[in-house]
Amino acid sequence: DAMVIQNPRYQVTQFGKPVTLSCSQTLNHNVMYWYQQKSSQAPKLLFHYYDKDFNNEADTPDNFQSRRPNTSFCFLDIRSPGLGDTAMYLCATSSPLTGSVSPLHFGNGTRLTVT
């Protein structure tokens, strides 16, 4: 089945130690998103790619970077994680053919804990 896969499912990292979260998709969707969800809060968009075009949200900290080497893969790099970066990180894709009326397809998320 076509799907969105995030690895790892759980990640524990130390304060200040760089960490990379990965997302892969077999849907061949052009748009890929990274969302951060802190406990009981709304998922917050960090950035998204439309093909190779990178769109950063104005309030996304510089500490957060992303790479999309090809259509299938997208990475979230946190250069120096702080305790406040403990959260669930969700990757999602969508097809631009129907624009914003196309639903998002989510991965299972990576739950990151910074100690």
Added chain:
Amino acid sequence: ILNVEQSPQSLHVQEGDSTNFTCSFPSSNFYALHWYRWETAKSPEALFVMTLNGDEKKKGRISATLNTKEGYSYLYIKGSQPEDSATYLCASVKAAGNKLTFGGGTRVLVKP
């Protein structure tokens, strides 16, 4: 309304009862409203994408309505079952962009 807001934050429902909850969103430059169901340990799953004022959509025992002029959507669950227990997220889209803005979700627990 500047942000997407959902109420209540959580609710407990007795099995067999019907329930509903609200998503409020900015009505200016509205383009689309999405609903997702997120069960524990699973990925959020799309329920509906709605665009037209007065739109009603249905999927099994779950239905949704949309009022774009006043900026709200209701999600209804008829005859709740334990498998309906999940967090229900709504998200609005402005002006044909790719960006969805999510609400904080309504956590539904259906008690047998």
